[in-house]
Structure formats: C-alpha cells, structure tokens
Amino acid sequence: MESQLGLGEESFDLRYSVWVREVLNELPDCFTITDPCVPGHPIVFASNGFLKMVGYSREEVVGRNGRMFQGPETDRRSVMVIREAIREERGVQISLLNYRKDGSPFLMLFQMCPVFSKEDDRVINFVGVQVPLSRRPRLSGLRLRSECEDGGGVRDTVFRCCRREVCSDSILERGRASSVESVSSLDDQEDEINEPCEANEREKAKASAALNNILSVLTNYSEFTGRFVSRKRCCPTGNARLVSSLNISLGRIKQSFVLTDALLPDMPIVYASEAFLKLTGYARPEVLGRNCRFLSGTHTDQSTQFEIKECIRNEQACTVRILNYRKDRTSFWNFLHISPVRNASGKVAFFVGIQIDERCNNDDRHGLRPEMRQLSVVGAVKVAVRGLSMGASTS
Amino acid sequence: MVSVLERKLTIKRVATVVSNYQENASTDNLESMAQGCGRNCLGTCCLPVSNLPLYAFNTAEEEQCHDKVDGSCDGKSPEKSYLNNLLLGQWENRMTRGLFRYDVTSCETKIIPGTYGFVAQLNEGRHLKKRPTEFRVDKVLQPFDKNKFNFTKVGQEEVLFRFEPSEDGETRYFPCSQIDPEGSSASIIAINVSPIEYGHVLLIPRVLDCLPQKIVHDGLMLALHFAKEASNPFFRVGYNSLGAFATINHLHFQAYFLSAPFPIEKAPTCKIMSSKDTRVMVSKLLNYPVKGLVFEGGNKLCDLCDAIASSCILLESNNVAFNLLISDCGKRVFLLPQCYAEKQARGEVEQELLDTQVNPAVWEISGHMVLKRRKDYDEASEQYAWKLLSDVSLSDERFQDVEKYVCEAANLQEDGGFISTVETSYGSGTPQASPHLPQDCLVLR
Numbered sequence: 070m071e072s073q074l075g076l077g078e079e080s081f082d083l084r085y086s087v088w089v090r091e092v093l094n095e096l097p098d099c100f101t102i103t104d105p106c107v108p109g110h111p112i113v114f115a116s117n118g119f120l121k122m123v124g125y126s127r128e129e130v131v132g133r134n135g136r137m138f139q140g141p142e143t144d145r146r147s148v149m150v151i152r153e154a155i156r157e158e159r160g161v162q163i164s165l166l167n168y169r170k171d172g173s174p175f176l177m178l179f180q181m182c183p184v185f186s187k188e189d190d191r192v193i194n195f196v197g198v199q200v201p202l203s204r205r206p207r208l209s210g211l212r213l214r215s216e217c218e219d220g221g222g223v224r225d226t227v228f229r230c231c232r233r234e235v236c237s238d239s240i241l242e243r244g245r246a247s248s249v250e251s252v253s254s255l256d257d258q259e260d261e262i263n264e265p266c267e268a269n270e271r272e273k274a275k276a277s278a279a280l281n282n283i284l285s286v287l288t289n290y291s292e293f294t295g296r297f298v299s300r301k302r303c304c305p306t307g308n309a310r311l312v313s314s315l316n317i318s319l320g321r322i323k324q325s326f327v328l329t330d331a332l333l334p335d336m337p338i339v340y341a342s343e344a345f346l347k348l349t350g351y352a353r354p355e356v357l358g359r360n361c362r363f364l365s366g367t368h369t370d371q372s373t374q375f376e377i378k379e380c381i382r383n384e385q386a387c388t389v390r391i392l393n394y395r396k397d398r399t400s401f402w403n404f405l406h407i408s409p410v411r412n413a414s415g416k417v418a419f420f421v422g423i424q425i426d427e428r429c430n431n432d433d434r435h436g437l438r439p440e441m442r443q444l445s446v447v448g449a450v451k452v453a454v455r456g457l458s459m460g461a462s463t464s
Numbered sequence: 465m466v467s468v469l470e471r472k473l474t475i476k477r478v479a480t481v482v483s484n485y486q487e488n489a490s491t492d493n494l495e496s497m498a499q500g501c502g503r504n505c506l507g508t509c510c511l512p513v514s515n516l517p518l519y520a521f522n523t524a525e526e527e528q529c530h531d532k533v534d535g536s537c538d539g540k541s542p543e544k545s546y547l548n549n550l551l552l553g554q555w556e557n558r559m560t561r562g563l564f565r566y567d568v569t570s571c572e573t574k575i576i577p578g579t580y581g582f583v584a585q586l587n588e589g590r591h592l593k594k595r596p597t598e599f600r601v602d603k604v605l606q607p608f609d610k611n612k613f614n615f616t617k618v619g620q621e622e623v624l625f626r627f628e629p630s631e632d633g634e635t636r637y638f639p640c641s642q643i644d645p646e647g648s649s650a651s652i653i654a655i656n657v658s659p660i661e662y663g664h665v666l667l668i669p670r671v672l673d674c675l676p677q678k679i680v681h682d683g684l685m686l687a688l689h690f691a692k693e694a695s696n697p698f699f700r701v702g703y704n705s706l707g708a709f710a711t712i713n714h715l716h717f718q719a720y721f722l723s724a725p726f727p728i729e730k731a732p733t734c735k736i737m738s739s740k741d742t743r744v745m746v747s748k749l750l751n752y753p754v755k756g757l758v759f760e761g762g763n764k765l766c767d768l769c770d771a772i773a774s775s776c777i778l779l780e781s782n783n784v785a786f787n788l789l790i791s792d793c794g795k796r797v798f799l800l801p802q803c804y805a806e807k808q809a810r811g812e813v814e815q816e817l818l819d820t821q822v823n824p825a826v827w828e829i830s831g832h833m834v835l836k837r838r839k840d841y842d843e844a845s846e847q848y849a850w851k852l853l854s855d856v857s858l859s860d861e862r863f864q865d866v867e868k869y870v871c872e873a874a875n876l877q878e879d880g881g882f883i884s885t886v887e888t889s890y891g892s893g894t895p896q897a898s899p900h901l902p903q904d905c906l907v908l909r
Contacts, residue, residue, distance in 0.1 A: 141743075145760065145792050146733070152697065153725055318723070321545075386560060408556075415570040438639075441553040444560070448552030451569055452662050456698065456723020459575045459583065 077113040085290040098279035124170035140168035178268040180276040187297035318453035350396035366394040402427035412458040473602035473809035518641035520630035554624040578846030580727035586841035601805035614714035664720040675715035679776035691794035702826035707785030709825035727831030737876035742767035753853035771874035778873040787826035
C-alpha cells in the first residue's frame with residue numbers, strides 16, 4: 070500500500086513538477102485528482118477545500134479510492150454512472166451523496182473529467198470537482214421553510230431539491246409549479262436524505278469553472294516537465310484507442326503480464342503490467358513497442374522460441390518454460406503462458422503473456438496455483454478486451 | 465388461478481444444453497445409473513466421496529458493507545478479488561480443456577446505438593443441435609421430476625468448486641475438500657457449456673436435495689453471497705422461474721461477466737415502498753420496456769434477501785412467473801414479473817418476434833440480447849429490443865397486483881403518492897431519453 074501511495078504521488082510530481090501542489094492549493098475549490106494507472110485508482114491530490122469539507126487529513130485521503138466517501142444512502146445508480154465514465158474515460162456531471170469523516174452525509178455536485186497524456190494519449194489522471202449543494206430539506210413543508218436560509222426563496226429551494234429530473238431545465242418555466250408544490254405538501258415522514266437533489270445552473274457553472282482552472286494549472290505545469298497533458302485525446306483509431314482505454318481495467322491485475330498487438334507487424338508490446346516491470350527491471354517506455362523476444366538471450370532454447378511462434382501463428386494458447394533475461398542481464402526461468410485474446414468482433418486482437426519467475430513459483434500466498442493465477446489473468450484480460458471493444462457506448 | 469377447465473399451456477422451444485451430460489439424459493434410465501455410476505457425477509453415488517475445491521465464505525452479518533475503509537466492489541486487498549480470480553481461472557481452465565460447445569469470445573457482440581445501450585450478441589452455435597421440446601409454461605410451481613435432466617447428472621469436471629457458508633466464519637479456499645456427511649448439503653458452481661458470455665456458470669444450491677426451480681430463502685441468500693463475494697460489478701447473477709424461461713426444473717441461478725452496464729441498470733427508478741425497520745427499499749423501474757421492481761438497502765444482507773425471497777414465494781404461489789437480476793455485487797436486485805411465455809402459448813406474440821427465437825429470460829430482459837440469426841444481429845436496433853421486451857411486460861393491472869404482493873410479503877410501507885404520478889410513464893412505445901433521472905422521482909410529462 071505504501072508503495073502504491075508513493076507511486077501515484079511520485080508520478081504526479083514527475084508529470085507536473087513539485088511546484089504544482091502549491092498552486093493547486095491556492096485554488097479555493099473542493100477537488101481531488103486521482104491516478105487510474107496505479108492499482109486501486111487512488112487519490113494523489115486533495116485540495117485544502119476538499120479536506121476541510123470532508124473532515125479528513127491529507128494522509129487519510131491520499132492513496133485511497135474516492136469511494137471511501139460513499140455510504141449507505143449513496144445512490145447506487147449514480148455510483149454506476151461515475152464508474153462507467155471512468156471506464157470509458159470521459160467526463161461526467163452528477164449529484165452524489167458523500168459522507169464526511171464524522172459520518173454525516175452531504176450532497177454535492179460532482180464533476181469529473183479525464184486528463185490525457187499528449188505523448189501516448191493515455192488517461193493519466195481524473196480531476197473531480199465537488200460543489201456542495203445546500204442540504205436537501207425534508208419533504209415536509211414545515212421543515213422546508215425553516216431550513217431555507219440561503220436566500221433562494223422557498224420555492225427555489227423546493228424546486229432545486231425536489232426536482233428530480235435532469236432533462237428539463239426548469240420546472241417552473243414549464244409551468245409545473247403546482248406539481249412541485251404537491252410534492253412538498255406530501256406528508257413524508259421519511260428521514261432519508263438520499264432523494265437526489267439536482268444542482269442549479271449556478272452550481273453547475275461553478276463546477277465547470279473550477280474544473281477549467283484546475284486543468285489550466287495542470288496543462289501549464291506539464292509544460293515545465295515537457296510531459297504535456299491535454300483535456301482531449303487525439304482520437305487514435307483501432308487497437309490503439311482500445312489499448313489506451315484498457316489501462317484502467319488492466320491496472321487492477323497484480324501479476325506480471327504483457328499484452329501484444331496481434332494486428333500490428335511483429336506484434337509489439339502495447340501494455341506491460343507493474344509486476345512485469347518489476348520482474349524484468351525495465352521501465353515502461355523501454356518495453357512498449359518492442360517484440361517480447363528481447364527477453365531472450367544467449368542461452369535461451371531456440372526450440373522453445375519456435376514453439377511459441379507456432380502457437381501464435383495458429384492462434385493457440387501455450388505454456389512453456391523459457392530462460393529469459395532481465396535488464397541487468399541476470400537470467401531467470403520464466404514459466405510462461407500465452408493466450409490469444411479476441412475483441413468483440415471475435416477476431417484475435419492481442420496475445421497476453423503471463424510470466425512467473427520459477428523461483429517465486431511457490432509464492433502461493435493467495436492459495437491459487439501458479440497455472441490458475443495465469444489463467445485468471447487470461448480470463449480478466451479477455452473480459453476487459455471484449456467489454457471495451459463492444460463499441461459505441463451510451464449512458 | 466382456479467380454473468375448472470384446465471388446459472395445459474405449453475410452448476415448443478429448443479432447450480439450451482447447459483451440460484455435456486444433458487444431451488441423452490431423457491433416454492437414460494436414471495434409476496439404474498444412480499448406483500456406483502463411476503463417472504464422477506454429482507449424484508448421491510459420487511458427490512459424497514468427491515474431492516472438489518471448496519470456497520467457503522464468511523457469513524458474519526456485518527452491517528451492509530459500506531465500511532469506510534474499503535466498501536468497494538473492486539477493492540485493493542487480494543482477498544476482495546479472490547473469488548473473482550478463482551472463477552476466471554477455473555473457467556479458463558475448462559476452456560483449455562475443451563469442455564464448452566463453442567468459444568464464446570469468438571461470438572460477435574456489440575452495443576446497439578441508442579439511449580440505453582442494449583447489448584447484442586450473434587450466437588449461431590448455441591441452439592442449433594436440438595429438437596424443440598415441449599415446455600409447460602402455465603405453472604410456476606412444478607414438482608421435481610427425477611426422470612428429467614437435473615444437475616445431479618453433471619460430471620464433476622464441469623464443476624468449478626463448491627460454494628458454501630464457512631463453518632468457522634472465515635472466508636477460506638480449500639483446493640481439495642471432502643463433503644462433511646453431517647453438514648449441510650453441497651452447493652456447487654458449474655460451467656454452462658453453452659455460455660452466453662465469458663464466465664457463464666450455474667449456481668446450484670444444495671444439489672443433492674433436488675430442489676425444484678422455486679425460490680427458497682437460503683438458496684437466494686447463497687446467490688446474493690455469490691454476487692457479493694465475486695466483488696465485481698460486471699458479474700451479475702440471474703434467475704428464471706418456470707414459465708419465465710427456466711429450462712431445467714432443478715434450483716439454479718446463472719451468472720457471467722459482461723464488462724458493460726446492462727440497460728436495466730441504467731434505467732431510472734422511483735422509490736415506492738420501504739421498511740423503516742429493515743431499511744429495505746423497493747423502487748419501480750421507469751422508462752424501461754419491462755415493468756419491474758428494484759430491491760435495495762437493508763440493514764443486513766439477510767433483510768434484503770428475506771424481502772425478495774418472501775416476495776418471490778408469494779408470486780409463485782399466485783402463479784406469477786418472474787426473473788431476478790442480482791446486480792452491483794448484490795446491492796441491487798431487480799424483480800421482473802413476465803408473461804411472454806404465456807402470451808406465446810396463447811398465440812399472442814407476433815410471428816416476426818417469434819422468428820428471431822429470442823427467449824426473453826433474465827439476461828434478455830436486462831438488455832443483453834443473444835441473437836441466433838446474422839440478419840437479426842446486423843439489423844438489431846433499440847426499437848427492436850424495445851418492442852420485444854414490451855411484449856414481456858405485464859399489464860398495468862397485473863403489475864399492480866405484483867406490487868401489492870410484494871408490499872404484503874416483504875412487509876413494506878408504501879411511500880406516498882408517487883405511484884400514481886409515474887403510472888403514465890409506462891406503455892409509451894418508444895425509449896425516453898432521461899438518462900439521469902434519479903431514484904424517487906417525479907415524472908413530468
């Protein structure tokens with residue numbers, strides 16, 4: 070966990086320089102920045118405003134996933150909408166009920182957007198802005214009036230809090246005030262606060278403005294390091310687009326594996342897991358784009374290499390034991406499983422190769438046998454690739 | 465449902481082959497096979513002496529998992545994803561062993577453009593081989609018939625592992641485990657050899673007890689735990705009652721991975737009933753072609769389970785066929801009463817729809833359409849999916865009865881006047897674009 074925490078924060082500093090935090094902290098808004106490339110998709114930055122709002126210290130928040138603020142009354146459908154936006158790497162604006170450290174719930178408008186790396190078009194961060202919404206009064210008319218203090222007027226509060234439809238911009242404009250009143254006069258004894266409350270235009274504008282400020286800070290500071298970021302992706306096509314969107318799904322898998330692109334000449338590596346980099350000693354840019362054969366060396370058995378080649382040619386899975394070399398040229402026996410992975414059209418689009426260093430073979434702390442662990446990676450990759458290549462997404 | 469002149473309502477359909485032992489089941493003499501059968505089946509002959517892996521889950525009833533530390537579905541601790549990985553690994557293993565009738569990942573699939581994102585799959589191999597057989601669709605409760613195919617016939621190589629409550633309260637995995645003759649009956653996870661998607665499995669509670677396909681509390685609880693333990697929001701568990709396209713009258717649930725939201729999960733809902741004591745709440749689906757209810761909340765998982773199970777049992781005794789979808793790691797459960805098979809038996813379904821041979825069971829109703837003809841796949845549109853599913857739905861009157869049954873069975877209180885306001889949102893023939901209409905809503909037209 071410690072290493073993960075460090076990992077996210079470190080790459081944040083590398084990307085935007087160490088000064089960016091100071092500048093971000095001067096912004097008055099409540100927001101968090103997360104790193105989807107680190108397993109668990111942790112928060113790597115939380116603004117002072119945000120920490121104040123939730124009542125947690127920085128240490129309690131950084132390194133953790135944003136779902137730590139959800140609670141029993143958080144609308145599951147809203148959570149799903151956010152989850153989908155993350156998976157599809159797009160922005161979202163939705164109201165959400167979160168919980169402070171003391172357990173008290175608060176409603177806020179959550180606006181999130183991805184930040185892309187210009188270099189390879191991958192999502193490197195998500196920025197989530199939170200604009201607290203005045204707490205929704207209970208539905209009983211009496212409380213409604215007594216709790217309405219923020220100058221919006223009774224009707225405005227009723228409208229804002231009881232309007233449960235996003236599509237129409239204004240119920241009042243449509244002459245629906247009477248329906249609103251009929252809701253407010255309902256004698257609802259419920260003590261729940263989950264009834265979604267929609268943000269008004271002012272709050273929405275506030276969230277968008279805050280997001281713009283944050284993104285311009287990030288963009289500016291990425292220029293200092295030369296590792297540019299952008300709010301938009303450069304629209305790659307085919308597998309490249311798919312690969313960039315796979316990062317989030319694959320990032321959760323803790324084992325050593327690579328994905329190679331079956332549709333490109335010489336099948337270059339297009340994804341390498343953290344554990345693979347750790348096992349081989351290479352950095353990610355050193356392996357992406359290369360064929361896996363660079364792992365082989367002087368004493369690697371040619372017939373094993375041929376066996377692998379044949380399996381790939383026949384689009385078949387295979388398991389071999391092959392002598393591989395790390396970056397420092399030390400060798401290890403690699404218990405390697407390779408399997409074709411089909412996309413949603415049923416065509417082989419990738420091969421996944423899962424490496425197990427034979428000396429660590431008995432590292433069986435999870436109780437699953439090495440072969441089973443390899444197959445579970447194959448399964449997870451197949452599910453992710455199939456799901457993400459199904460095409461035109463909605464929601 | 466008393467009728468003097470009882471006429472059996474049946475439909476003819478090709479049953480899906482879920483096990484490699486199903487093909488010739490009807491011709492086998494099961495009585496003679498029950499003794500010393502020697503082929504490692506799941507019957508009383510072989511299961512008690514088996515060495516199947518066992519995943520024993522923690523049943524400790526903590527408060528519904530919203531713990532502040534990691535109340536997640538895709539948490540970071542290895543333990544959280546253990547069952548998920550076990551399922552994937554075991555399933556892939558059966559694939560390398562060639563136990564499936566086809567490689568489901570070679571079947572084309574796509575999201576149909578539109579508001580809801582119905583998912584279509586072209587599966588030309590799933591149903592071809594068998595002759596249509598007759599299914600009685602007018603009785604939701606039918607006794608277990610040991611002469612028909614049932615899961616005690618399944619070979620152990622099709623079993624991934626046993627899935628049972630842990631005896632010491634701890635979640636554990638045993639790669640080899642003997643069945644405790646004194647303990648409760650074994651529940652198993654087996655592959656479906658005609659998978660709809662990757663990881664398609666069957667959960668068979670207390671397999672040797674030969675329970676008919678009807679909801680029992682502990683069986684549903686097992687299914688909820690299965691969804692919860694898998695800890696992956698893209699792994700859903702489903703159930704079809706008899707008369708709602710279950711083909712095997714032996715208690716079973718199904719489950720598989722689909723890395724996309726189901727349209728039904730995106731549908732807006734409106735809270736209509738709840739319980740102050742248990743905090744279970746029931747909402748109604750809005751702007752979805754099939755009328756349905758969503759169960760959520762509950763102080764404990766068993767509160768949610770009891771509310772659903774009691775509702776289902778009352779529906780069964782009133783002969784209402786239904787499907788269940790357990791979604792969001794067991795946090796949301798969709799109850800979908802239906803009457804398609806009944807309409808089909810009465811000859812009230814359009815030939816055009818029948819020709820596609822789509823059986824609207826739980827997955828189809830949830831928005832995942834498995835199509836058998838290339839033409840249907842290529843031409844699949846949201847309008848088509850909508851039309852098919854609209855035919856599944858109960859009439860307003862009958863759905864109101866269902867609401868009453870649920871309210872009574874689960875001991876819930878109605879939540880004010882919302883019910884009447886939303887009534888109008890049904891029956892409109894076209895999808896409505898209101899993607900973010902939240903729960904407990906007021907529908908304005």
